[in-house]
Amino acid sequence: MILELSDIHKSYGRHAALKGLSLSVREGSFTALLGPSSAGKTTTLRIIGGLETVDRGAFSLYGQDALDVPVQGRDLAMVFQTFALYPHLTVAENLGYPLRRAGLSRAETATRVTETAEMLRIAHRIAVKPGQLSGGERQRVAIGRALIRKPRLLLLDEPLTNLDAKLRDEMRVELKRLHRELGITMLFATPDQLEATSMAEQIALIDDGRIIARGTPDDLYEAPRSAKVARMLGSPPANVVAGAATPRGLSLGFATLADAAHPSGQYVIRPNHLRLDPAAPDFRADVVLIEALGDSTVLHLEAGDHALRCVCFGETARTVRIGDEVPLRIDRDHLRALPEP
Ligand SMILES: Nc1ncnc2c1ncn2[C@@H]1O[C@H](COP(=O)(O)OP(=O)(O)OP(=O)(O)O)[C@@H](O)[C@H]1O
Numbered sequence: 001m002i003l004e005l006s007d008i009h010k011s012y013g014r015h016a017a018l019k020g021l022s023l024s025v026r027e028g029s030f031t032a033l034l035g036p037s038s039a040g041k042t043t044t045l046r047i048i049g050g051l052e053t054v055d056r057g058a059f060s061l062y063g064q065d066a067l068d069v070p071v072q073g074r075d076l077a078m079v080f081q082t083f084a085l086y087p088h089l090t091v092a093e094n095l096g097y098p099l100r101r102a103g104l105s106r107a108e109t110a111t112r113v114t115e116t117a118e119m120l121r122i123a124h125r126i127a128v129k130p131g132q133l134s135g136g137e138r139q140r141v142a143i144g145r146a147l148i149r150k151p152r153l154l155l156l157d158e159p160l161t162n163l164d165a166k167l168r169d170e171m172r173v174e175l176k177r178l179h180r181e182l183g184i185t186m187l188f189a190t191p192d193q194l195e196a197t198s199m200a201e202q203i204a205l206i207d208d209g210r211i212i213a214r215g216t217p218d219d220l221y222e223a224p225r226s227a228k229v230a231r232m233l234g235s236p237p238a239n240v241v242a243g244a245a246t247p248r249g250l251s252l253g254f255a256t257l258a259d260a261a262h263p264s265g266q267y268v269i270r271p272n273h274l275r276l277d278p279a280a281p282d283f284r285a286d287v288v289l290i291e292a293l294g295d296s297t298v299l300h301l302e303a304g305d306h307a308l309r310c311v312c313f314g315e316t317a318r319t320v321r322i323g324d325e326v327p328l329r330i331d332r333d334h335l336r337a338l339p340e341p
Contacts, residue, residue, distance in 0.1 A: 001025065002028075003061055004023075005059050006022050010053075027185055035207050050070060076151045077147065085130040119147075125137055176199055205232055224238075224336075227268075237309070255282040268337075271298065276310075282330050284327050286325055
């Protein structure tokens with residue numbers, strides 16, 4: 001492991017930001033730290049980066065205790081959400097700054113600046129100042145400035161949050177490419193599950209100052225350990241319902257599945273595993289809201305006192321109106337039981 005945090009506690013005054021957080025990151029991996037606002041993502045990265053102390057817990061970097069290692073000795077770089085660049089310096093000077101400060105010669109710095117600018121596809125903008133750059137270009141410079149010293153570990157704190165949707169898509173691909181080409185270990189904090197699942201090989205889910213689950217995007221999506229984990233991955237979020245085994249089958253409150261022998265417990269029904277089915281419906285529900293997303297339609301439904309979501313594809317979904325009562329079928333093959341709490 002390149003990095004191990006174990007049982008980290010951190011409070012700001014009386015507010016506990018991290019409550020026993022444990023996290024390990026494998027060398028060369030691309031790990032996402034995924035969680036809602038205030039979960040403790042930035043605090044975790046700042047501790048790793050040496051910008052924050054801890055109250056309690058252990059932390060090792062590259063196999064060695066690192067709590068007392070100063071920032072400069074950590075061989076890592078950080079990219080922040082607000083990619084602050086020096087406005088009075090050109091792109092080349094911004095990129096070269098960390099190297100000049102580290103004492104590299106002018107010639108060596110120039111070579112590395114060119115190399116980095118090419119890698120980040122901003123070589124044609126090298127002479128301009130940040131004020132003349134687009135948001136995406138500025139972000140590339142910020143990432144370039146972090147990478148130019150060839151750190152062993154790159155920490156990224158919501159680096160795509162301030163970009164518009166199209167640029168975010170581009171930068172997602174770009175970061176993946178950089179990871180593949182450079183083989184550098186990347187730890188990436190984001191509140192956006194699409195970002196995490198599309199880029200990372202490993203996801204650590206953080207909630208209220210603790211890691212509540214970790215695994216590959218597929219592991220976490222296919223076999224969530226809790227309702228919270230099930231809802232944190234997948235968009236729109238999963239339906240989680242309580243099921244009771246009865247002599248007539250599994251009762252979900254709004255539907256009874258007679259054809260399957262399921263034990264009582266909590267069940268995850270992904271919105272794409274509920275479908276409009278007039279021929280063999282399991283239950284009927286009222287449509288309370290419709291989101292037309294182009295190639296798919298999200299129906300917000302009410303069945304008894306259950307609020308459910310369903311993703312539909314194709315023409316039939318387009319004819320549905322708010323207030324309609326629609327017939328629905330649950331895809332049996334994808335009905336997942338959560339493990340006992
Ligand atoms: N310097 C500080 N002083 C006081 N409280 C802080 C400080 N930094 C963070 N906190 C609090 O600690 C908790 C965790 O904050 P943190 O910034 O780590 O969350 P986050 O997951 O990065 O959230 P976001 O996605 O909103 O950036 C929050 O409740 C926050 O208000």
